[in-house]
Amino acid sequence: MTELIDKNNLRVDGRKLDELRPIKMQVGILKNADGSAYIEWGKNKIIAGVYGPKECHPKHMALPDRALLKCRYHMAPFSVDERKSPQPSRREIELSKIIREALSPAILLEEFPRTAIEIYIEVLQSDGGSRVASITAASAALADAGIPMKDLVVGCAVGKIDGKIVADLSDIEDKEGEVDLPVACMPNLNSVTLLQSDGPLSKEEFKKAFKLALDKCRYVYDIQRKALLEGYLAKTKEA
Amino acid sequence: MTELIDKNNLRVDGRKLDELRPIKMQVGILKNADGSAYIEWGKNKIIAGVYGPKECHPKHMALPDRALLKCRYHMAPFSVDERKSPQPSRREIELSKIIREALSPAILLEEFPRTAIEIYIEVLQSDGGSRVASITAASAALADAGIPMKDLVVGCAVGKIDGKIVADLSDIEDKEGEVDLPVACMPNLNSVTLLQSDGPLSKEEFKKAFKLALDKCRYVYDIQRKALLEGYLAKTKEA
Amino acid sequence: MTELIDKNNLRVDGRKLDELRPIKMQVGILKNADGSAYIEWGKNKIIAGVYGPKECHPKHMALPDRALLKCRYHMAPFSVDERKSPQPSRREIELSKIIREALSPAILLEEFPRTAIEIYIEVLQSDGGSRVASITAASAALADAGIPMKDLVVGCAVGKIDGKIVADLSDIEDKEGEVDLPVACMPNLNSVTLLQSDGPLSKEEFKKAFKLALDKCRYVYDIQRKALLEGYLAKTKEA
Amino acid sequence: MSAAERKHEFVDSLRRRQIIDGLSLGKRTDGRGLTDYRELKMEIGAIVKANGSAMVHLGNTIVLVGVKVNLGTPFPDTPDEGILTVNADVLPIASPYEEPGPPDEDTIELARVVDRGIRESHMIDMSKLAIQPGKKVYSVFIDVTVLDVDGNLFDAVSYAAVAALMTTRFKKAVVKGDEVIQSDKMMEMPVKTIPVSITTAKIGSHTILDPDGIEEAVMDARLTTTFDSANRLCATQKGGEGWFTPEEILRQMDIARVKAKEIRSVIKEAVKNAKKS
Amino acid sequence: MSAAERKHEFVDSLRRRQIIDGLSLGKRTDGRGLTDYRELKMEIGAIVKANGSAMVHLGNTIVLVGVKVNLGTPFPDTPDEGILTVNADVLPIASPYEEPGPPDEDTIELARVVDRGIRESHMIDMSKLAIQPGKKVYSVFIDVTVLDVDGNLFDAVSYAAVAALMTTRFKKAVVKGDEVIQSDKMMEMPVKTIPVSITTAKIGSHTILDPDGIEEAVMDARLTTTFDSANRLCATQKGGEGWFTPEEILRQMDIARVKAKEIRSVIKEAVKNAKKS
């Protein structure tokens, strides 16, 4: 077992316990999609694109009182250490659902009955926390597409490694650590829209980890907002 | 080669040549299905459920002059000695068709044009004769759903083991015996709705076996009818 | 490496450099299809059938201004040395597209808006040049179905083996040779509708090979026309 | 919904009435008697890339069967037997009701019924297809391609498969030390009996043999029976949404048993001629 | 669109209103209190062809889990651990909204959440499922068959899987020279802790445990938490198109932690009885 935290309380990549990996975001990077965003978070490189509101195909899937939200989380074959088959795995299908349910509460779906809104997430390179990075990018892509939302959705994972609660697990920390706990929320609405956990946590540990996750979501939110602002300014300049 | 019949004309499980394994039936055991039945026949444990008459999906499959009958025979992965893949095998697809064609003649499909009637059979544990047990259960489930029928359909297999014609082969008799001959019929209408055979039979042997099968169907029919009566009484009591 | 051309400039099967394998064609050999043709070309044994113009299924695929052309090239499992899985391979899917695009320019699709024309090609035995043989047969089947065309389409492959440009590669020449170059054209319209090549060719070699292919197409065209005439006469006699 | 069912829709009940009226007078639409087969033509060995092949024309129905023999690993429960696989493909070319795609239930039933006719009659001596028991055996693929459909695929495919198997030749494999390798010596399929499939259709109260496409479209039920060279019944399959009385079944078995003999002669003759040439 | 979503459409907002009104008075449609579970019945060991099995009735929800233990090859990154696979099938019989076919996203989520409850609580000592590290290990298939759906599949399936595993017995494999063979000695699943899944549904501003079918159809969000025997949280899954406040989550965790103890006693008792008989 690798030692994940050294005697100075520093992690394998030199981070402090509550420190996040570097995050870079950019919106409006695709021409075809109605909205798009790219995020680099640690070694994660993820692109999210949105189409819609658009006609719903097949028609019998259309909902009379709101837009149908579709979401697909997919990993490129070269995004992981061992080449991944391009067919969606069970993990990708579950994450597509979980991510859709994390974004859905924020979108004013009832403003676009009988239409479809499609979110496509492609993980070009995967690292720990790819689902919360995906949610953060997808929410920005939705905003870039001009789809009305109650709030942005932003995510961050926390976890437990070498017995300590830390923020934002990297690949190796996720693999060798004890607990992974991804959270997504609407930061201005006090609403948790995604919560998962894997591995044993006492009552107090959960409390501490959960609070840390919510704090760090705020931090990510600021990065996300800045990227959207820059994207908006760039668009305005073009127009 | 195992000896399947001993010198006292008794079979591996102690049965006489024309003796059936124990059969238990119960109807109305599921809440969601419009009709349902459960059968234990030897080690067979099979559940059958019926939905319909209901709207036909997709619509272009609907028939202008009668109900569309659908039937699916499926085995649970743990129902057999070697774990079975959950995907339907070619055997299951053939049996789904054969069972549908065994039940179809009994149902007054023309009373429900443009609708669909769905029969689902799940083998929870499999033993010899699972197709005739399935037909017997499915027919009871149709009756439990209140679907009008000309007659019940009831099945029984016979076979040839160690050179002798016997009734109701168990798993091992089916595997090590010479011939399996499943039959289903509408007992009050002198109508055979399923007939298959596997393995060489002389003209006289076939005659004898076929007659035995039809006789035993009568016996199974009494059990089936009793189960339906009990189910009806139970329902009446509830109401 | 096998020697493919001997000192007398003869090939493994005794042919001269620009000589084609024997070709036999017959049209109208199937009862159900609206048009059909059978071709033997070397060891190739290929059957092509056409349905249409017919109603387009599913309807949303129909084109408002012309017929939808569908084409499927498929190889029987026993058509090749190693048994082939019956599922269409990526090669078969690509060839289906390429063959459709080779035939499409000849068909007056705009005369039959909202309908579908289906071309089915089954390779019963495969040899070198099966795609050009398929196109030749399919074009004859279209004519046999009475579908109006600007011209027939006819194909022939050429190639480079042992450093020399030759016509109509056989299986072994295709496998061990340097270049394969299949061509299809409408001979009376100076129009190339299929062109592929595999393997290095200098500018001059390409010119020579391309010209040879177009010449040989003319030769195949005569065989094709004769088969259609015979088919037409046979039909007239019947009627 | 299977292709067979879709076809039913397109044949109106008037057509059925006409056919039944004809049958009452002992006449079929193409002039045959009730127990007559259509002309049966067999072309054996045309596919030289297969180890065995046969094309069968039964009236307008055309089917082609190719046999390939490979090396394979035996199933754990039959370590000293070869492997037999029947696979069927009704081409979209073969009928306006067929579509491209994986085999539907009709086609799966076709493959499985033909398989059982071969397997349950013990046509092939499976023990002779073992090379290294538990490790290497011959794996026999019987691939069926249906080219034109005009009824009674069960029988046509069965005849083609049987003829192809009877003329199948393949490279003998030999054990060399730990490895199994193909030798240049050829061997034939170890055939023990010749199973013959006979199919009856019931239309109204009439039963006929070898139904053509229109008869199948209006029939109530189908009964396919397979007999071995000793005239024993080896496999049975009832199909269709109707029923038979027990008496009808017994009577049809007797008729089929006689007809099977006739057909067996035709197959034998065709195989003999093919082997000569 | 998943089955769950389709169901939503069929329950009108009036129904939701009625349920919320009831919950405001502390009443549920079937008379239960907000944190009450429905009657939990367990029938253990009915499928004798499986190495372990349990049928669970949770109110009208009926699920059956069968466990099969085979020999397999370990994954390269865990050469000295056994393999655990959870597979779920919600039968088309089980609900008018289910259709035959490969598992949809709801069913895949169900299988994966149950899998994580077992795996992340370290219920099974995976190292004891290794036979020949890097080469041969036990491969445990946990197959879930859902027979009747009336809400809270997550908990019902989890209880059935746990009970089936606790009563699983299989042939011990032994290494003989280079080969691994099954012996006649039986061994039990090496169980270290008993994970218990507790599911909360949020409807409007109310939270309830063990939602039934109608409650699930109108709920905003779902929270499934799994606790081990030491009452540690081992797995969490939020589901549904709505949200929770952080305070709701913390409060529900406390309620769930208590309820898990109760349910663990029921499972233990059922397993004890099953082992006796």
Added chain:
Amino acid sequence: MSAAERKHEFVDSLRRRQIIDGLSLGKRTDGRGLTDYRELKMEIGAIVKANGSAMVHLGNTIVLVGVKVNLGTPFPDTPDEGILTVNADVLPIASPYEEPGPPDEDTIELARVVDRGIRESHMIDMSKLAIQPGKKVYSVFIDVTVLDVDGNLFDAVSYAAVAALMTTRFKKAVVKGDEVIQSDKMMEMPVKTIPVSITTAKIGSHTILDPDGIEEAVMDARLTTTFDSANRLCATQKGGEGWFTPEEILRQMDIARVKAKEIRSVIKEAVKNAKKS
């Protein structure tokens, strides 16, 4: 119907007319000359988890190629050669006409044409990818992910694949006794030549290079030609529902041969810069 065909429907004939009128005057919608390529940007090596990678922007078209090198078993007919697999995925994000699912015929053609450009030019010395002939070879996966579609995927993907291969580095495998194991020494892809794909579109009587999305939507036919470093034609693929005259083909080949040289310089430069950093 393929995505390409669906797109045709959405571009009315008026648009086609306008484009042809422009071409008659030597003008394209974006101001390019008839044989001009759009700006070609290459970012090499961004995916560090892959053994090689390149992202290519060709105008608005964006594609990413990742190369993974694994150990594999050679094909029986090429025991002493490595394995090369090209797989393409046009993401649903990349165009409003794409949908999630297995690759359609357009995408399969794309993968196969790029594959042939690499294979038939003998770009890679496949014999150097054998480790233990007949038993273990390097298996090279070239995975294509198309992110944004604006025409001429064939060329963009080809350039990305070639650049990714030219910068691919992987762990050298060594034979130790009977086993093949990965060493810590790195090796480069054995590249012999640099194939360059040049695509022509025919619209009416005009031919242009590097068609963008709108031009592809109205084009009659496409011709993709690949040239090796010696400027020999190595692969050709005609596409589209129209035709070329023989003279058009010969003329386009000459134009393409010249253009291939230009593009080869761009690729070489980008690779050189990537290797430096």
